Amino acid sequence: MNERSGLRLVVLQVLVLSLIATLGGRLWFLQVHSGEAYEAAATSNRVRDIVTPATRGLVVDVSGRPLARNRTALVVSVSRTELLRQSDGGKSLLTRLAEVLDVDYADLKARTTVCGQPGAVRNVCWNGSPYQPIPVADGADDDMMDAVQQILERREDFPGVTAEQQSVRDYAGGGVGANAAHVLGYLGPVTEDEVAQAQADGRPLQSSDLVGRAGIEKEYDAYLRGTPGVRRLSVDSQGGVTGTISETDATPGDYVVTHLDAAVQKATEDALAAAVKGARTTGDPNKGGQKFKADSASAVVMDVRTGGVVAMASYPTYRPNIWVGGISQDEYEGITGAAGNYKILNRATQGEYAPGSIFKAVSTAAAVDAGFSVHRSYNCPGTYNVGNHLKKNYESAAYGVISFERAIEVSCDTNWYYFADTVWNRLGGYEQRSDAKDPFVQAAKGYGLGEATGIDLPAEAGGRIPGREWKQAYWKATKAAACVRAKKGYPEVEDRARAAFLLQLAKENCTDGWRYGPGDEANFAIGQGDVLVTPLQMARVYAAVANGGTLWVPQVAKSVMRPDGTVVKQFAPKSAGKLPVSKDTLSFLQRALTKVSVTGTGAGVFRGWPLDQVPMASKTGTAEVFGKQSTSWFASYAPADKPQYAIVMMVTQGGTGSGTSGPQVRKIYEKLLGVSGSTVRPATALQPGAAPPKGLPRITEDGRVLPPASAARKAAAKPKTPARTPRSTASAGTG
Structure with missing residues (x-):
């Protein structure tokens, strides 16, 4: 053997030994280091979990009358997997089903489209697992029974369509016809992010679950939802069930008793x-x-x-109950859009309005803090000059010199204009600081206004108490737009008097809109202007x-x-x-x-x-x-x-x-x-x-x-x- 052949043999030996070492190392990694993980993965392929939804808890009024309960109904569901197997993507199947159920094809298509996919319609699309049957209709009336009968008799025309008895939510109105839609809220499919967050928090939440989306249903969802039952089955390589590994019964949700009657x-x-x-x-x-x-x-x-x-x-x-069983696109737009005047908005907690004279229960306290005694009498003229602007009593009524108590009885605005104008001048007029301790602002905040009350309903608005700091911040945020309008005007406004007023207002806001004037104080005192509650x-x-x-x-x-x-x-x-x-x-x-x-x-x-x-x-x-x-x-x-x-x-x-x-x-x-x-x-x-x-x-x-x-x-x-x-x-x- 010459020297070159020996060198080749050594290289070959090294290569063979390296391959053996690599294979040995990989074998150790798979069997020893990652053995448990692969064993768990193999086990999971032999195990199937069957989830039994928990019965959602009731919402009852103070006397126990059901406001939100559960009822049994025939639920028609469609297998998305079967839809995709159809040569036309399930179009003909959904067309036949829409005819039997007496609904629009577009609605069925929207409900069976997985959220996030092209064509998905928000709040109508399917937000659960794409491998789970998608409920598309429910009911217990004769029409529903006829539809289900047709589906069952023509199974060859409706592959992947099932009809079975299920528990669905029912907003029962306490048995007296109460609506309470904005207080109770509604249910909607859970999102993938919510499932992931629930798993991270150690809470049971399945992709097929419905969760509260508004009102009491959302605020107390953790109590109402309960815990689903899980049955773990062992299966063979063909997917056949070979036995039951474990079984946990579902725990029904708790009842929420409300103060509502x-x-x-x-x-x-x-x-x-x-x-x-x-x-x-x-x-x-x-x-x-x-x-x-x-x-x-x-x-x-x-x-x-x-x-x-x-x-x-x-x-x-x-x-x-419009949400139960899925909401159509037309129904959704009807309660959330401008055409329906935003029916879904809870005006009691989310609507913000100028309070007018009911605000005087607040500004009375401010007047007292400013030194005006409730045991004195004050003049109530029909008009009062505030910053060279004549402001009137409602319907211009004049009562002369009257007691403070009588001023509240007849709701004399000019009394409060006087109080506000006096306070404004005491604080320095236009020279006052932005952090001036205005008794009207302080009283309103002391009454809890300008912030949310903390009610146990989601998305509560806080209103607005517009003091001097707010006026400056608002001016900075709107100055540019006001200056544009000061030049452009309001040609689109048909009412010329209103257009002229808006133009004048824009000019003022463009130049010195930051100043808190006597008119701001006067409006504040009677719950007008920028005050919102x-x-x-x-x-x-x-x-x-x-x-x-x-x-x-x-x-x-x-x-x-x-x-x-x-x-x-x-x-x-x-x-x-x-x-x-x-x-x-x-x-x-x-x-x-x-x-x-x-x-x-x-x-x-x-x-x-x-x-x-x-x-x-x-x-x-x-x-x-x-x-x-x-x-x-x-x-x-x-x-x-x-x-x-x-x-x-x-x-x-x-x-x-x-x-x-x-x-x-x-x-x-x-x-x-x-x-x-x-x-x-x-x-x-x-x-x-x-x-x-x-x-x-x-x-x-x-x-x-x-x-x-x-x-x-x-x-x-x-x-x-x-x-x-x-x-x-x-x-x-x-x-």
Whole structure:
């Protein structure tokens, strides 16, 4: 062997040894280092998990009446895998199915399209696993039964289409027809991100699950959803089941007991709809008799002693069951778009509006802080000059020198213009600092305005308290646009007077829009201008005035219970602080608001009411909005001597508070307190004893939900209570 051949042999040996070492190392890596992982992967190929959904918990009212429950229905589902196997991608199959179900082909196509794929329609597309049958229709009526019968008889025409009994959500309205769509919310398919987050948090969530998307359904989803059952099956290489490895039963979801009263909710919804209807048949004297548009409205009924929300209604509304079984594109656009006036918006918690004169319960405290005594009298002229601009009382009424109490009764704007103008000058006029301690701003914030109340409903708005710092920040953000408009004008606005006003406003905002002028202060004092609040915020304000000054965190849920009746969690009333007012000022406000219902702007609302037995505290509000008709407000609490409930109603472009909202608030009180004409009939009150039940609903062994024991006893005793007739009839003032 020569030297070259030996070298080649050595190289070959090294190469062979390297290959052996590499193979040995790889074998060690697979069998030793990664053996457990591969073993687990192999095991998973031999195991299949069958998930049994948990029964979703009920949402019930304070007496145990079901607001959201479950019902059994025939559910038609389509296998997406089978659709893709069709030569035409499933078009002919969906066309036949749409004809049988009497729905549009486009809707079926949208529902069976996986979210994220081309053509997917948001909130309509399928957001679950693409390997799971997709539900496309459900029901229990004769039409549904006929459709299912056709599908079952013509299986060859409907491959991959199944029909079976399943549990679906049902918004039952408490058995009295309550809607409560905005409070209850709805369910929607879970997203991949939510499944991943749930797994990271150690929470069971499957891609086929439905989760809460709004309202109580979203806020308390973790309680309501329950825990799904899992059956682990061993399978062979062909996918055949060879046995059961383990099985865990599903745990049903918990029940959420609310402060809502289904009967009061229905009465509130009916009153709100009546207020809108009534406004639309009434002529606006400021618009040449044009009928009020009354395009949106809301009402809140609150327990002043706990902050519990007894009823909450928003207009326009929609059927909550529209989401059950999937929503069509037309239906979705109908409740979320401008054409339907954004029906999905909860005006009580998400709508922000100028409050008008009901804000005087707040600015009264500010006036006292500024040194104006509630025990003095002040001049109430028909007009007041603010910054060289003549501002009027509503309808230009002049009352002369009157007491502070009378100023609240008749809602004298010029009194507050005087207070505001004096405060503005004391703070330095146009030279005042942006951080000046304005008593009107301080009082509003002390009343909890300008921030969310903390109610247990998602997406709450906080309103706006526009002080000097806000004015500067807003000017910086809008200066460029204002300067463009100052040059361009508003040629697209047909109303030339309005176009001229907008042009002048743009010129001012372009040059010195940052300055906080006397007009800003005057508007603030009467709840106009840039001040924005939600109806829920104002209900809490009047509840605090009624109960002695405590600002409660509004609460919809009262407790969480297991289906066997065990209490999981109780939500005790939670204070958010005290009103920044003295006892003397608070007592004054309570007296003045009670007088409003007797000889003030609310007297027409309560004409014929048994005020000697059930005194009422109220305040009307008519907020003027540039370019629109007035917003109607009515804020109240009752009984004024022993407050239990606060009710606030608002109707945008609805006219006056005393003419539109007030009469319908009275209707709610009539049913709530059992008042018929001038007679009090406790036996007819919606809540026995004219107070919400203190106990919790009872759950029987067979699953029935019964009223609290205390409420049941009161209800049984109601017929024994005689009607009370009034001892006298109170005088009525102007409406």
